[in-house]
Amino acid sequence: MAKTLVFLEHHEGAVQKGALGVLAKVPDAHGALVGSGVRALANGLGTTVWVIDDDSLAAPLPQPRVDVLAKLVRDEGYDTVLFAQSVLAADVAAGLAARLEAGLNWGLVDFDGENGRAPALQDTVVVDVGWTSDVRIGIFRAGALDAGELGGPSDVRDAAVELESFSSLATMVEQAHAEQQGPSIEEADVIVAGGRGLGQPENFSLAEELAKALGGAVAATRAVVDAGWYPYSAQVGQTGKTVAPKLYVALGISGAIQHKVGMQGSNVIVAINKDPNAPIFEFADLGVVGDLHEIVPKLTELVRARRS
Amino acid sequence: MSIRPSDYPPPWSPSEAVSAPSDPVDERIDVGFLIVGAGPAGLAAAIRLGQLIEEQPEVGERLGDVPVALLEKGKAPGSHLLSGAVVNPRALQRLFRGRRSLDELPFYGPVGAESVLFLTRRHALRIPTPPTMVNHRNLIASVSQLGRFLAEEAEELGVTLLPETTAETLLVDGGRVVGVRTGDRGRGRAGEELGNFEPGSDIAARVTILAEGTQGHLTGAALERFGLRGEHPQVWALGVKEVWKVPKPLDRVVHTMGWPLRPGKRYREFGGSFVYPMGDELVTIGMVVGLDYRDTELSVHDLLQELKTHPRMRRILEGGERVQWGAKTIPEGGFVALPKRFHAPGLLLCGDGVGLVNVPALKGIHYAIESGRLAAEAAWRTLERGVSARTALATYDDALRSSFIWRDLREVRNMRQAFGRGFYVGGALAGAMTASKGRFPPGDSATELDADQSLLRTSRASSYPAPDGKLTFDKLSSVFASGNRTRDDQPNHLRVRTRVPRELAELWAHMCPAQVYEVGEADGDDGLVEVRLAPSNCVQCGAITAKGGRLTPPEGGSGPEYTLT
Numbered sequence: 021m022a023k024t025l026v027f028l029e030h031h032e033g034a035v036q037k038g039a040l041g042v043l044a045k046v047p048d049a050h051g052a053l054v055g056s057g058v059r060a061l062a063n064g065l066g067t068t069v070w071v072i073d074d075d076s077l078a079a080p081l082p083q084p085r086v087d088v089l090a091k092l093v094r095d096e097g098y099d100t101v102l103f104a105q106s107v108l109a110a111d112v113a114a115g116l117a118a119r120l121e122a123g124l125n126w127g128l129v130d131f132d133g134e135n136g137r138a139p140a141l142q143d144t145v146v147v148d149v150g151w152t153s154d155v156r157i158g159i160f161r162a163g164a165l166d167a168g169e170l171g172g173p174s175d176v177r178d179a180a181v182e183l184e185s186f187s188s189l190a191t192m193v194e195q196a197h198a199e200q201q202g203p204s205i206e207e208a209d210v211i212v213a214g215g216r217g218l219g220q221p222e223n224f225s226l227a228e229e230l231a232k233a234l235g236g237a238v239a240a241t242r243a244v245v246d247a248g249w250y251p252y253s254a255q256v257g258q259t260g261k262t263v264a265p266k267l268y269v270a271l272g273i274s275g276a277i278q279h280k281v282g283m284q285g286s287n288v289i290v291a292i293n294k295d296p297n298a299p300i301f302e303f304a305d306l307g308v309v310g311d312l313h314e315i316v317p318k319l320t321e322l323v324r325a326r327r328s
Numbered sequence: 329m330s331i332r333p334s335d336y337p338p339p340w341s342p343s344e345a346v347s348a349p350s351d352p353v354d355e356r357i358d359v360g361f362l363i364v365g366a367g368p369a370g371l372a373a374a375i376r377l378g379q380l381i382e383e384q385p386e387v388g389e390r391l392g393d394v395p396v397a398l399l400e401k402g403k404a405p406g407s408h409l410l411s412g413a414v415v416n417p418r419a420l421q422r423l424f425r426g427r428r429s430l431d432e433l434p435f436y437g438p439v440g441a442e443s444v445l446f447l448t449r450r451h452a453l454r455i456p457t458p459p460t461m462v463n464h465r466n467l468i469a470s471v472s473q474l475g476r477f478l479a480e481e482a483e484e485l486g487v488t489l490l491p492e493t494t495a496e497t498l499l500v501d502g503g504r505v506v507g508v509r510t511g512d513r514g515r516g517r518a519g520e521e522l523g524n525f526e527p528g529s530d531i532a533a534r535v536t537i538l539a540e541g542t543q544g545h546l547t548g549a550a551l552e553r554f555g556l557r558g559e560h561p562q563v564w565a566l567g568v569k570e571v572w573k574v575p576k577p578l579d580r581v582v583h584t585m586g587w588p589l590r591p592g593k594r595y596r597e598f599g600g601s602f603v604y605p606m607g608d609e610l611v612t613i614g615m616v617v618g619l620d621y622r623d624t625e626l627s628v629h630d631l632l633q634e635l636k637t638h639p640r641m642r643r644i645l646e647g648g649e650r651v652q653w654g655a656k657t658i659p660e661g662g663f664v665a666l667p668k669r670f671h672a673p674g675l676l677l678c679g680d681g682v683g684l685v686n687v688p689a690l691k692g693i694h695y696a697i698e699s700g701r702l703a704a705e706a707a708w709r710t711l712e713r714g715v716s717a718r719t720a721l722a723t724y725d726d727a728l729r730s731s732f733i734w735r736d737l738r739e740v741r742n743m744r745q746a747f748g749r750g751f752y753v754g755g756a757l758a759g760a761m762t763a764s765k766g767r768f769p770p771g772d773s774a775t776e777l778d779a780d781q782s783l784l785r786t787s788r789a790s791s792y793p794a795p796d797g798k799l800t801f802d803k804l805s806s807v808f809a810s811g812n813r814t815r816d817d818q819p820n821h822l823r824v825r826t827r828v829p830r831e832l833a834e835l836w837a838h839m840c841p842a843q844v845y846e847v848g849e850a851d852g853d854d855g856l857v858e859v860r861l862a863p864s865n866c867v868q869c870g871a872i873t874a875k876g877g878r879l880t881p882p883e884g885g886s887g888p889e890y891t892l893t
Contacts, residue, residue: 242816242862242864243862245816246816246862246864247860252816252817255816258808258813259813259814259815259816259864260816276804276805276808277804277805277808278804278807278808299797
């Protein structure tokens, strides 16, 4: 039986949803919380949670995290370390793999305690992936897992902090956040995405209003990002972000395969498009053929009424 | 008023691709021999140089830490290689003499039976195989797979391979080529430096061998800079092909002429299709059309889709699945469009870049390999004591002129041009040329620039089949099947006028197999329309360069990721 450790990345006082999903996915997995003042986050996860809490770990820098995780893996005999995809996770996982001479598989959507599964060839197939190293390191794809049922008291344990001399060479000068309202598209449960069918950039307000009413985020297709209607950070698809919300509402999106591969993991896909032959209707769960300029404002109104 | 693409030249000049070295001398990357392009020509040159170093290590030592470097703009060797391909093994046998047998190379076996068909909408008439097209003893291959194999071979011989690296400018110092400058990486759409910005570097070499393939970026600039252009201009064809997984094996190599192309002289439609088995499970099917065509609605991609609806083709593909798609241009000018010379101080030119293609035989890979090998030997001669570099490089021209490449190309030099007179007249003339071994007609027929052909408007596009996602496909899903996942927020690498007559915008929109160009609105009183671009769709086929624009290299690693083409 694998002895698995999950890196519990946290941000602004909450553990990231993706990391909780990984923890819930693997039975008997333990968690590792690394940071400063993070002890409270360890409660209620229903498993063993290592807390490595120190001022030197306040900044979200990868090297100190590699140090403490490597020590924990060696001291406690973990043979598997799993991460949920993020910029920090990618840095830490790569550093840890090098430090432990361990293999690293990324883009995982499943792990059975021994082997993983990951989409390949631009998501056209899912393949089995394995490790030949003593320690397995894996990164789960964003949105691959639900947070699921976690609960019950945690068995909180402390681990010591010993940093390598070179790990404190990098310091954080500034942490800046892109201006953003509402959740990011990788984290949102609901996404309202707009395509060329919106007609003009101003009509993105339709998508924004609906997203606000649903408590979701706004995404865009490559075509409209290319045309400068919406920022690149909101682009979903092959060359943008891959998302998997519970609900994906596609407004005026034809559904080219380049877009599909970025959102096909969504639980429920709703498409509104005036072209009945648009490919998106082949994989939408609910398709509405009609004029989005009429439908969307009414839909937004109904959602608001229902919510209030 | 008739419009010609050449009336709207791109905002680009060949001098942009030539510069003086700019890095401080101690920051330059010094290599012995530098090869640009990991295609059949560049890889053959690399392998031959590696062999020579192995044979004469004491001479090789004089080349420094990196004796041979090979630049490749694609993600990996083979990523940008696409061809039919039925390969004449002659040049590979010479390259590997005494070292490897052909059985060790990744071929799908020799051509068995072959048919040449003349198609009409519903029927197929078998015609005798023209002598130039006989493929007995030739081998079927994926040139992308062959490229990967040859790249491993080159690396084993100590060649330093640099993939995802473009050669952006030719470095010329004191009238001599001294290397290339590689392209920057990590620039944003407006050219600004992003967080992962990496500037290009000057790579300095004793000899630079350009093996860039069709529409070579630096090759074109070198031909201008050193006055090497031949008497007649180069012309191109555009090929679009698909690889299919099929339930029943195809037992023969098939070539077709006729439908869906039109025979009339005014259309200037020269081309045909090919269907080759790749083992028992795969079939490749492609359509090639000369870019001297005139119809603004002609789309080679859609003609290939139309071709697949022919009963004969349906039968081959039925129950199968498309696994890959790709497009590329082919230089078709042949002998009369060759450069005057194939070398300049510090520089050697080979392969498709200089148009070493035999159109009537549908072959060029073996010429690329042979020219790469000969270029390597000439480059090596610069190391001989008592031989000037100039004399050594000039031996490349002599070797090319006395090779089988020269004899082959001379014999068929006027055939392609004859088809500018329509299919039937062209076919009859080609027959006479074959019978006379090229002695008739005695002179050279001129080629005309593809971009000089005046445009013709028809309603051709209405006959293209609607994509069904099973047998026929749209352009965007085809771009996906090329493996292209180019970063969207990089600078536009396509130089075209963005306000042109509607006819020209429509020509580009239909021509481009990757849906890069879109016809916008007429936004002024002059009747011109806006051309909108989606450059990250580009599969770098090069057709735009033939028809009034200019393809320059995007960031290294961009473009298609072919594996089976």
